[in-house]
Amino acid sequence: MRQQLTWFATATRCALIEHARNRFAMVLVALFLPAWVSLIHLAIPHAPVPFRLAATGELLTPHGNELTQISGALNAVCMITGFMMFAAAFASGRFDRRLAMAGYPRTHLALAKLAALALISIGVVAYATAAIWAWTPPRQPLLVATALFSAAMTYGALGVTFGSLLNKEVEGMFAIMMISVVDIVLQNPLISSGADSPFVPYLPVYGAVQAATAGAFSTSTPLRGLGIQLAWFTAVAAIALVAFHRRTRNALPPTATAELPGPPPQSRSRSG
Amino acid sequence: MRVRDVHHSYRRRVVLRGISIELQPGVLAGIVGENGAGKSTLLKILSGELRPDRGTVHHGGRIGYCPQEVVLNDSLTVRQHLEFFKTAFGLADLRRAEEIMETLNFAAYLDERAGVLSGGTRQKLNLTLALMHDPQVLLLDEPYQGFDWDTYQRFWELATKLRDAGRSVLTVSHLAHDAERLDELWQLREGVLDAHTGTSE
Numbered sequence: 403m404r405q406q407l408t409w410f411a412t413a414t415r416c417a418l419i420e421h422a423r424n425r426f427a428m429v430l431v432a433l434f435l436p437a438w439v440s441l442i443h444l445a446i447p448h449a450p451v452p453f454r455l456a457a458t459g460e461l462l463t464p465h466g467n468e469l470t471q472i473s474g475a476l477n478a479v480c481m482i483t484g485f486m487m488f489a490a491a492f493a494s495g496r497f498d499r500r501l502a503m504a505g506y507p508r509t510h511l512a513l514a515k516l517a518a519l520a521l522i523s524i525g526v527v528a529y530a531t532a533a534i535w536a537w538t539p540p541r542q543p544l545l546v547a548t549a550l551f552s553a554a555m556t557y558g559a560l561g562v563t564f565g566s567l568l569n570k571e572v573e574g575m576f577a578i579m580m581i582s583v584v585d586i587v588l589q590n591p592l593i594s595s596g597a598d599s600p601f602v603p604y605l606p607v608y609g610a611v612q613a614a615t616a617g618a619f620s621t622s623t624p625l626r627g628l629g630i631q632l633a634w635f636t637a638v639a640a641i642a643l644v645a646f647h648r649r650t651r652n653a654l655p656p657t658a659t660a661e662l663p664g665p666p667p668q669s670r671s672r673s674g
Numbered sequence: 675m676r677v678r679d680v681h682h683s684y685r686r687r688v689v690l691r692g693i694s695i696e697l698q699p700g701v702l703a704g705i706v707g708e709n710g711a712g713k714s715t716l717l718k719i720l721s722g723e724l725r726p727d728r729g730t731v732h733h734g735g736r737i738g739y740c741p742q743e744v745v746l747n748d749s750l751t752v753r754q755h756l757e758f759f760k761t762a763f764g765l766a767d768l769r770r771a772e773e774i775m776e777t778l779n780f781a782a783y784l785d786e787r788a789g790v791l792s793g794g795t796r797q798k799l800n801l802t803l804a805l806m807h808d809p810q811v812l813l814l815d816e817p818y819q820g821f822d823w824d825t826y827q828r829f830w831e832l833a834t835k836l837r838d839a840g841r842s843v844l845t846v847s848h849l850a851h852d853a854e855r856l857d858e859l860w861q862l863r864e865g866v867l868d869a870h871t872g873t874s875e
Contacts, residue, residue: 405764412761416750423749423787497747500803503722503739506762654722654733 409507413514420490421522427486431526435478439533442474443467446592453591456598457612457624464619466592468538472546472614475530476607477586479550483523484557484578491515491565492574495649502650512646515562516639523554538618545617552631553610557582559638560606566645581606606634675720675811675842680729682715689715691865693729697811697844702837702855705846706870707862713846714742716862717815720844734842738809740817742846744800748789752780752799755788756806763807771806777832778802778825794820801829805836812836814845830855 421427446467454461502508527550531543540546557578564574587593589602589611602608609630616624677695681688689712697703707713718724720731721739746755756771775781778798783791788799797820804812818829833843834855845852853859859870 408761412758416747416754416758419754420747420749493749494747496741496743496745499723500741500745501758501762504759504762504803504807505764506758652722653719653725654731654737 406510409510410513410517413506413511414517417490417514417518418521420494421486421518424486424489427482427489430482430485431529435475435482435526435530436533436536438474438478439471439530440537442470443537446470451592454598455612455615455620455624456603457627458616458620458622460616460620460622462615462619464615468618469615470590470592471534471538472618473586473590473611475534476550476553476610476614477582479523479526479530479554480557480582480586480607481579482526483519483554484561484582485575486522487515487519487558487561488565488574488578489561489571490518491562491646492568492571495566498646499650503652508647508650511650512643515646519555519558519562523551523558527551527554534618540618541621542617542623545623546614547617548628549610549612549614549617549631552613552628552635553607556606556610556631556635556638559635559642562642563638563645566642566649586611603630606638607631609634675734675844676730676732677720678730678732680716680719680726680731682712682719682724682726682728688865690719690726693862693865693867695844695860695867697842699734699810699842700837700840701857702833702843703845703858703860704852704856705844705860705862705867706848707846709848711862712865713848713862714815717742717813717844717846721813733811735810736807738804738807738812740801740804740812740814742815742819744793744796746788746796746799746803749787751785751787752791753784755799755803759803759806765807768806770808771802774802774805774832777828779828792820794822794825797821798825805832808841810841812841812843812845814843816847817845 448465448467450463451466451469452461452463498511501511527547530550531547534540534546535543561578564577568574585605585607589605589608609627612624612627613631616622675697677693680690680693682690693716705713715724719726721737750758756768760768772781778801780795780798783795788796801817818826821829833845837843860867861870
């Protein structure tokens with residue numbers, strides 16, 4: 403048990419150190435997030451945008467800028483966690499493999515990445531919720547934060563997937579940015595007349611958009627929206643896990659490298 | 675370590691055409707070959723990083739693999755690397771790693787981040803991570819790239835000491851100028867391993 407904890411704690415600590423060294427992401431969080439939310443509040447027209455929230459069936463009429471603030475914050479947290487996780491997964495791909503081949507349990511390495519993602523998401527989402535609150539206090543701040551968190555986790559897992567699969571850094575950055583723009587823009591009734599099209603519910607953060615919008619402008623709690631987002635996160639995280647697993651696998655039998663020093667040599671074999 | 679009839683190709687380009695090696699304990703061996711001869715591919719297969727198309731690899735114990743391309747995490751310090759790999763290898767302490775660092779003369783960089791180290795110092799850390807768990811079989815892919823002359827000499831002293839302690843050491847290089855230091859020397863040419871002609875042994 404103690405060994406399990408050491409594996410998990412050491413890997414999590416190193417993952418967090420790595421993220422903390424990502425200065426650009428830190429600047430994005432500190433400056434871009436509040437600036438983006440504020441700019442949206444000031445630049446987008448105030449005119450009410452009547453629309454029916456699919457998750458609850460309610461007719462809501464929030465101000466255009468307040469509605470877009472929620473979209474903007476979602477977009478920002480998704481891109482930040484996606485970018486951070488991608489950058490870390492991309493940079494440490496071979497290093498993770500080396501650790502795994504040295505005997506580090508891959509489950510603990512993967513769990514540590516997840517723990518780091520969760521901690522980062524909590525921090526970024528708390529900050530984003532505060533930025534929204536500074537302009538427009540949400541009706542249910544906790545629901546808004548939970549929705550933002552579930553979206554951030556989904557894009558973080560997407561970042562790990564791309565970091566493990568793509569060969570060029572620019573590809574991953576571009577992929578995350580484009581997916582998040584398409585995902586969010588199509589769901590904003592102010593921008594997209596197709597926000598209620600049958601295609602929209604299949605977008606990656608549809609559940610989070612529904613829950614966050616309800617949290618900001620209504621008193622109902624669309625658990626279904628959070629459930630859909632949880633399903634998206636689980637699916638993307640499973641793909642990320644498979645990608646990570648494939649990238650760090652050892653062609654030799656696991657026991658050949660996981661030995662502790664001291665035991666007498668044993669013959670190990672493999673057929674190729 | 676016993677290697678039997680290893681074949682490998684990248685799509686249509688055949689790199690290894692039936693490699694067999696027998697590496698006894700207490701032997702310091704070398705493989706030379708031109709650029710692109712398949713030396714690194716062979717070492718990747720021996721270390722378990724790559725699965726061969728055909729053939730078998732038998733290992734008699736712990737493996738230490740020093741890849742040609744330095745594999746470090748630029749965000750972590752030297753000390754954090756050592757701690758991370760200490761956990762991976764399940765070591766009780768870092769005594770051996772510290773000894774290697776003293777030998778390679780880079781103990782002063784313990785709290786420096788890998789990303790700011792010079793090429794030679796990065797390679798020293800790369801090598802230390804491969805040796806710190808006292809492996810029985812050492813697979814070293816051009817392990818002295820970027821070393822100054824003094825460190826280069828110290829590296830060979832270290833390799834010889836490991837051989838004398840009963841470890842099997844296999845080092846790969848594109849030059850044969852270390853031939854006199856080796857017990858066995860093979861040449862990888864056109865995917866086949868031959869005894870190197872002109873070896874001093």
